[in-house]
Amino acid sequence: MGTTERKKREKRQRRDTIIDAAEKIIFSKGLDQATMTEIAKEAELSKGTLYLYFKNKNELYMAITKRGSNILNQKLVKIFSGDHTGIELIRLMGETYLTFVRDNPGYFNAFLHYDSLRDTEDLQNSEIAQICEGNKQEAMALMVRALQIGIQDGTIKSSYNPKELAVIIWASTRGITMINHTMRQTDHHFKMIEDMEVNTDSMFENFLNLVGEGMATKKGQKKYD
Amino acid sequence: MGTTERKKREKRQRRDTIIDAAEKIIFSKGLDQATMTEIAKEAELSKGTLYLYFKNKNELYMAITKRGSNILNQKLVKIFSGDHTGIELIRLMGETYLTFVRDNPGYFNAFLHYDSLRDTEDLQNSEIAQICEGNKQEAMALMVRALQIGIQDGTIKSSYNPKELAVIIWASTRGITMINHTMRQTDHHFKMIEDMEVNTDSMFENFLNLVGEGMATKKGQKKYD
């Protein structure tokens, strides 16, 4: 009989329930203010049970990171199923990232926290961390692929090393996303520049136009005029 | 007699001693692993005394953020005393930032933590936070000034709004710095891209060349060939 199967499924569901509860609490109050007891209560379980499914609070938060990066990567992969030139792919990836972070600031906080972990020992022994790492690498690989496509179809200059360029574009996009995110999170209370509310919506657009002039070929730039 | 003066000076010194101790402990173990008792011990004081000088652990960490941003801004301001074109100033600012973060990863962690704070109430009521905020704005203002100088001296295209451009350049530079920082912190254990150790040293250089083509005039680009 499929008892074993059912048990496994139920266990996965419990796990998901816990992650759901953790997201709800942590996203609303922040990691520090969220307590394991409260998360347990939200999941209608006792605190002890949480520790049967997750080694500790950090690992639970990493499970959220994993879930977030899975969702993001799914969106990124989907872009490639459409019929786009290389430069268009770059733009779409950036916009997708920006939109994802805007709609899911909690996940982005989880990403940032994940990146701030330093205990290499712990990270390497954690299965979840390995998957998070894999997702990061996959996103980067997609960007490389977009650039290679662009070089192939002539929308991106062939003088660049796609891997090097990918890292730069990705890093810059993240930087812009972060400013965006931080400003939203602090409720626009602190302004970056006196007498100027930066239009966060157009920032990535402007960035692409700026970088586009260096990166794209004439053919690749046409789209932006 | 100057007793009052001396007392004030001694109080400042105590404060600095505590910050010194806090840096030593927090930079080496990370904020979470550092305890107030240990910091007190390092400062040769008792825990209670720490709370006479700082409202709580977070405010102490913010004092570190303040100190770090003061040091960084000092370096940034100094750049402007030299005889440089606008585009050169941009490059120098980026390089200064990158070098600062490389040499002082602890301060950068403090910056990141500061940016992640969300409790706007607390932030606004904190004198230290106000100064940190002022430093951020000052750095941004310097970047705007560099761009304005560049537009004036013809090394930067006049078609851009210097304020908008400043935010983009600053954000991108931060993004690149962050990747750099994260990779160093995790001891290069996780690679970004398969079969490729990204040369972190040349990343900003490449970024500037890329952006330079969009931002700089012909005259401004000459320097980079």
Add this chain to the structure above:
DNA sequence: CTATAAAATGACTGTTGGTCAGTAAGTGAC
């Protein structure tokens, strides 16, 4: 030397992450 103020202390409290001995629920054999 004494009175007063300022500075420093560390025992104490409340909270929280994490543990584990004990309990409950589920499963399969008979």
Add this chain to the structure above:
DNA sequence: GTCACTTACTGACCAACAGTCATTTTATAG
């Protein structure tokens, strides 16, 4: 139905730590 056994869950408990405050120590001035 019930017994033996396994798996899942519980919450009292512990240790560690941030933050407090009554008390002690030190400095100052008359």
